[in-house]
Amino acid sequence: MNFARFVDLADLSVAEIRDLLALADRLQQHPEPRALSGRVLGLLFLNPSLRTLASFQAGMARLGGSSFVITSGHGSWALETRPGMRMDGMAAEHIREALPVLASYCDALGIRAFADGRDLAADVADRDFRAMAALVPTPLINLESAINHPCQALCDWKTLDELQVPERSRFVLSWVPHPRALPLAVPAAALHMAALRGHEVVVLRPEGFALPAAVMERARAAAHASGGSVAETADRGTALAGARIVYAKEWGSTSHYGDAARDAELRAQLGHWQISEATFAAAAPDCQLMHCLPVRRNVAVAEHVLDGPRSVVLREAHNRLVVQMAVLHRLLA
Amino acid sequence: MNFARFVDLADLSVAEIRDLLALADRLQQHPEPRALSGRVLGLLFLNPSLRTLASFQAGMARLGGSSFVITSGHGSWALETRPGMRMDGMAAEHIREALPVLASYCDALGIRAFADGRDLAADVADRDFRAMAALVPTPLINLESAINHPCQALCDWKTLDELQVPERSRFVLSWVPHPRALPLAVPAAALHMAALRGHEVVVLRPEGFALPAAVMERARAAAHASGGSVAETADRGTALAGARIVYAKEWGSTSHYGDAARDAELRAQLGHWQISEATFAAAAPDCQLMHCLPVRRNVAVAEHVLDGPRSVVLREAHNRLVVQMAVLHRLLA
Amino acid sequence: MNFARFVDLADLSVAEIRDLLALADRLQQHPEPRALSGRVLGLLFLNPSLRTLASFQAGMARLGGSSFVITSGHGSWALETRPGMRMDGMAAEHIREALPVLASYCDALGIRAFADGRDLAADVADRDFRAMAALVPTPLINLESAINHPCQALCDWKTLDELQVPERSRFVLSWVPHPRALPLAVPAAALHMAALRGHEVVVLRPEGFALPAAVMERARAAAHASGGSVAETADRGTALAGARIVYAKEWGSTSHYGDAARDAELRAQLGHWQISEATFAAAAPDCQLMHCLPVRRNVAVAEHVLDGPRSVVLREAHNRLVVQMAVLHRLLA
Numbered sequence: 001m002n003f004a005r006f007v008d009l010a011d012l013s014v015a016e017i018r019d020l021l022a023l024a025d026r027l028q029q030h031p032e033p034r035a036l037s038g039r040v041l042g043l044l045f046l047n048p049s050l051r052t053l054a055s056f057q058a059g060m061a062r063l064g065g066s067s068f069v070i071t072s073g074h075g076s077w078a079l080e081t082r083p084g085m086r087m088d089g090m091a092a093e094h095i096r097e098a099l100p101v102l103a104s105y106c107d108a109l110g111i112r113a114f115a116d117g118r119d120l121a122a123d124v125a126d127r128d129f130r131a132m133a134a135l136v137p138t139p140l141i142n143l144e145s146a147i148n149h150p151c152q153a154l155c156d157w158k159t160l161d162e163l164q165v166p167e168r169s170r171f172v173l174s175w176v177p178h179p180r181a182l183p184l185a186v187p188a189a190a191l192h193m194a195a196l197r198g199h200e201v202v203v204l205r206p207e208g209f210a211l212p213a214a215v216m217e218r219a220r221a222a223a224h225a226s227g228g229s230v231a232e233t234a235d236r237g238t239a240l241a242g243a244r245i246v247y248a249k250e251w252g253s254t255s256h257y258g259d260a261a262r263d264a265e266l267r268a269q270l271g272h273w274q275i276s277e278a279t280f281a282a283a284a285p286d287c288q289l290m291h292c293l294p295v296r297r298n299v300a301v302a303e304h305v306l307d308g309p310r311s312v313v314l315r316e317a318h319n320r321l322v323v324q325m326a327v328l329h330r331l332l333a
Numbered sequence: 334m335n336f337a338r339f340v341d342l343a344d345l346s347v348a349e350i351r352d353l354l355a356l357a358d359r360l361q362q363h364p365e366p367r368a369l370s371g372r373v374l375g376l377l378f379l380n381p382s383l384r385t386l387a388s389f390q391a392g393m394a395r396l397g398g399s400s401f402v403i404t405s406g407h408g409s410w411a412l413e414t415r416p417g418m419r420m421d422g423m424a425a426e427h428i429r430e431a432l433p434v435l436a437s438y439c440d441a442l443g444i445r446a447f448a449d450g451r452d453l454a455a456d457v458a459d460r461d462f463r464a465m466a467a468l469v470p471t472p473l474i475n476l477e478s479a480i481n482h483p484c485q486a487l488c489d490w491k492t493l494d495e496l497q498v499p500e501r502s503r504f505v506l507s508w509v510p511h512p513r514a515l516p517l518a519v520p521a522a523a524l525h526m527a528a529l530r531g532h533e534v535v536v537l538r539p540e541g542f543a544l545p546a547a548v549m550e551r552a553r554a555a556a557h558a559s560g561g562s563v564a565e566t567a568d569r570g571t572a573l574a575g576a577r578i579v580y581a582k583e584w585g586s587t588s589h590y591g592d593a594a595r596d597a598e599l600r601a602q603l604g605h606w607q608i609s610e611a612t613f614a615a616a617a618p619d620c621q622l623m624h625c626l627p628v629r630r631n632v633a634v635a636e637h638v639l640d641g642p643r644s645v646v647l648r649e650a651h652n653r654l655v656v657q658m659a660v661l662h663r664l665l666a
Numbered sequence: 667m668n669f670a671r672f673v674d675l676a677d678l679s680v681a682e683i684r685d686l687l688a689l690a691d692r693l694q695q696h697p698e699p700r701a702l703s704g705r706v707l708g709l710l711f712l713n714p715s716l717r718t719l720a721s722f723q724a725g726m727a728r729l730g731g732s733s734f735v736i737t738s739g740h741g742s743w744a745l746e747t748r749p750g751m752r753m754d755g756m757a758a759e760h761i762r763e764a765l766p767v768l769a770s771y772c773d774a775l776g777i778r779a780f781a782d783g784r785d786l787a788a789d790v791a792d793r794d795f796r797a798m799a800a801l802v803p804t805p806l807i808n809l810e811s812a813i814n815h816p817c818q819a820l821c822d823w824k825t826l827d828e829l830q831v832p833e834r835s836r837f838v839l840s841w842v843p844h845p846r847a848l849p850l851a852v853p854a855a856a857l858h859m860a861a862l863r864g865h866e867v868v869v870l871r872p873e874g875f876a877l878p879a880a881v882m883e884r885a886r887a888a889a890h891a892s893g894g895s896v897a898e899t900a901d902r903g904t905a906l907a908g909a910r911i912v913y914a915k916e917w918g919s920t921s922h923y924g925d926a927a928r929d930a931e932l933r934a935q936l937g938h939w940q941i942s943e944a945t946f947a948a949a950a951p952d953c954q955l956m957h958c959l960p961v962r963r964n965v966a967v968a969e970h971v972l973d974g975p976r977s978v979v980l981r982e983a984h985n986r987l988v989v990q991m992a993v994l995h996r997l998l999a
Binding site: 031033045048049050053054055057058061062064066069071074179239276293294295296297299303306307313314317318319 | 703704706708731732734736740741742743746750751752753754758759760762763764766767768770771772
Binding site: 417439 | 690697699711714715716717719720721723724727728730732735740845860938960961962963964965967972973979983984987
């Protein structure tokens, strides 16, 4: 297998994912410090980053390559993404120029562009990222778009493998509190990953926070093909019973998408969705907590859980480096 | 030929420029991925950047070297450039310390310092950049100063060569609209480059936006030596007739230099200077649009031109990487 | 000798420091451009930097390694450092996750975290940095903490060696003016370094700016072991008589620590503590000025001194690169 872009885990078959994870393992056991010698990765961030920013640079370096970082608005121009604009505002440059130019300087380009958070249909269709991807002729990596985060999904899969979490076990994607609405990229990517891996997936979220129908349907189809299932509920007791994994994630209201005031009203009542040890009362004894980070301690998850034995969040984050090295190797070696 | 700094294209003879462009070609055809092994380029930005920031890092990497970036005010101290100041304001550090220190960490230093935009004579004399250059004992690269942008001029020359634009053809440097006054560095550098290459250069700009006399005179002398010519007009019809190249660029009023209110008054009437397909009505059939980027779509240039066959702006931008690798090779190999 | 972290010069014996400086000399004379091939240094900045940012990247590159930079709040998340917080404010991520994750991506991690500047006892105990250090299992470098700056102290020692400043000579650490209160890290580190090197150290500071008792006691113990001495005075005449080194540094009031208004009241009367040539009237004829930079010209030190023959500040700053390469070599080779 070879591929020219890594923008959505769903573009790969389960066999191709397993191949990629096997490559990740092989690179851990047998480092290839010259594999990408002379290759250059460009990294364009329209939004903040810690893990992605650090791990891609470290991963390229460990494979013998180099990288450069452009952060829109921090030492570089603010970028316009909307088509057809009369550009008389803050943004000095349009992605129609910026993206092909940056791509022409590097062997692969990674782009992070969070959801706009106003038009649910556009965000679910990943409209902006798809428009950007169409401007990039070189190998492309999705560093998190409106509705996807394939690097996170791949590292989560590897983490589940390492923890020997059975494929048919219960995987609960649980909404957790946050001071404000966050994008749907990670919940959508995690849901799809767990469905594709064959889990009994339960999406646990309050009323008003249902994942979009298109995301759910796509996950159901993946689950069907893999022998898993996807259910959805607002009942924490039912959902968590027998859970082998609780995957905590914050996201915004979908019934009031882009309406900060109504979203805030809803979430003001939902502080008790914070995950604490009590959350695991009816879960499997070896139930573990996953989270993509960053996580707000004592808001989304109580710190006794984050610092306790159930938490595998640091392992997940470390696996970002491990799986991305496989992606880079596949795209560029 | 060898040289210790690359701060002004006019420091080089036409033969030396052709040598440098030949080296750029050679490095494209026969990459030298270890040529700058162990060498370190420092990049200091007092102003935003996309192409320069990305292409210099990529260029060093492709030649086997490394680079570091310091962006004043973004994770690094705000820098004072004025001499003799009592430094009790925002700036924590003076360039009199910062520049020699940074230079002592690297094998070559690149500096971007846009025009102050208040004192026309000082900016035309490149007073601040010259003061900075005097503080740097190591090889130095001008990443855009008040009145110069030699990397842009060199990539433009290469682009004209690639497009086989005849040396005696008409090259129109056309003022275009922008929400506010921009510096004179690129128009001055592009004018000089075109004069040096032997073009029939026409500077097309509205009243109030004439390029400074010193810039025009320097270009006329270069044109004279190369067999070209330099004219100036505010008449778009006359200027564009038979044009082989329209080089679009935004700049501020020189008759009201540094006076934002008067400048804004003038430019409020000049929206129709935007370049559209109609601009090319009397131009040569194969007339092409050049621009250094970033460009404001539908303000400076209509997007049907930017996205159409006349535009060579992406090729120009890619050539930044190509020619800068030659500059780095010449300075450091 | 080998060590796993470089967080405080006082962790090393004088013999170990001399070993490290000998390694720095050796690397200057016999570069090892492949010594750290394949190794990755992570650099986390919670505060601005110029020298540290540039010199660590350059140093890794000169030894064949790579580095990445994370700057909190500039393209990366604002980080929470306080334990036990309910994280419903600005900070999206806690160091309890960020530090182990970043450490897991690199072979050594450098951290800069300036003093909080509110709780003197906590800052003198370097409470925050110690908490951070406990979260980092990999080799760790202190890039400046609340009360320490070992890289600066080490380069200062090397500078004194290069200048052949006798170990028993008078070293005056002189408070100098600044628009606002600055941390105690450099004065504490410079004092300890000079005491450890065996100087007759005089801490010269106005009333209200005495260095904390714990810092003074630690320095006195070091001086005792090395055959030097540590005195303290507010009398500029007495202190400067016979001085071989004036080490200028700005810091905040310790008697009104964290009280910006009272601190400002005190420093409003102290502009005459600025160092000028007159400061050296009774000093040794070859008395030299040291300063860690950045320095505010004509506020802390008159520019005729900074630009004159007494100043060795650029040499000091260059030695940051030199000694840090030895630290990196020791930690990672």
